Amino acid sequence: EAGVAQSPRYKIIEKRQSVAFWCNPISGHATLYWYQQILGQGPKLLIQFQNNGVVDDSQLPKDRFSAERLKGVDSTLKIQPAKLEDSAVYLCASSLGGGFSYNEQFFGPGTRLTVL
Amino acid sequence: AQSVAQPEDQVNVAEGNxxxxxxxxxxxxxxxxxxxxxxxxxxxxxxxKYITGDNLVKGSYGFEAEFNKSQTSFHLKKPSALVSDSALYFCAVRDSSGNDMRFGAGTRLTVKP
Known part of the structure; x- marks a missing residue:
């Protein structure tokens, strides 16, 4: 079974530039998550999708971050404009979903973003 | 909002302990x-994971965890550590009605031969 795919794996940008990350979840997984993991900290949930609808985006900095999940499969997370404090690993995860919030999540390898 | 605390940044154990x-x-x-x-x-x-039922949960690689409601704890345990268990471990919680997954800061486990 293929895992969660993410690209790119690494990205270096200047502050105030824009960047986008892509995620392809495990086939059949209805729920998709984006997390931000700053060095030395645990993952912080940014946004959760159930199919193509947003379930939770309470911790997403909406003035600069946006995410979409068209057709309920792939997802993109965008930062515009980036700040120094956005340097982190951005993790995508998926789970079976279906309204069961106890399903385990499967994580992708992450995208390491460095903002200079 | 829910929260998780992992009080130890680092845990060191000898292999077999x-x-x-x-x-x-x-x-x-x-x-x-x-x-x-x-x-x-x-x-x-x-x-x-712990959802409901037996307070002792068994998982992958010989790990288990004990849910203690009165102490609001969910400690991870293994009877005999392996060097290959050395890694970063994260505890996470969400409530039964919500979609707000919260992770702890992580604990780095080092198992020495």
Whole structure:
């Protein structure tokens, strides 16, 4: 079974530039998550999708971050404009979903973003 | 909002000895509790979860965790540590009605030969 795919794996940008990350979840997984993991900290949930609808985006900095999940499969997370404090690993995860919030999540390898 | 505390940044044990990685939580309502492991240069992997029922939960690679409602704890344990268990361990919680997954800061486990 293929895992969660993410690209790119690494990205270096200047502050105030824009960047986008892509995620392809495990086939059949209805729920998709984006997390931000700053060095030395645990993952912080940014946004959760159930199919193509947003379930939770309470911790997403909406003035600069946006995410979409068209057709309920792939997802993109965008930062515009980036700040120094956005340097982190951005993790995508998926789970079976279906309204069961106890399903385990499967994580992708992450995208390491460095903002200079 | 729920929260998770992992009071130890680092745990060191000798190979063959039992290990415990501590986790306490705060949540309204009934908790769903999880342990994930992050090996170097690899993504987070699910180890085990507590949903309901037996307080002792068994998971992958010989790990288990004990849910203690009165102490709001969910400590990860293994009877005999292996060098290959060395990794970063994260505890996570969400409540039974919500979609707000919260992770702890992580505990780095080092098992020495």
């Amino acid at each position: 039992p290990l415990t990685v501590k986790c306490t939580y705060s949540v309204s309502g009934n908790p769903y509790l999880f342990w994930y492991v992050q090996y170097p240069n690899r993504g987070l992997q699910f180890l085990l």
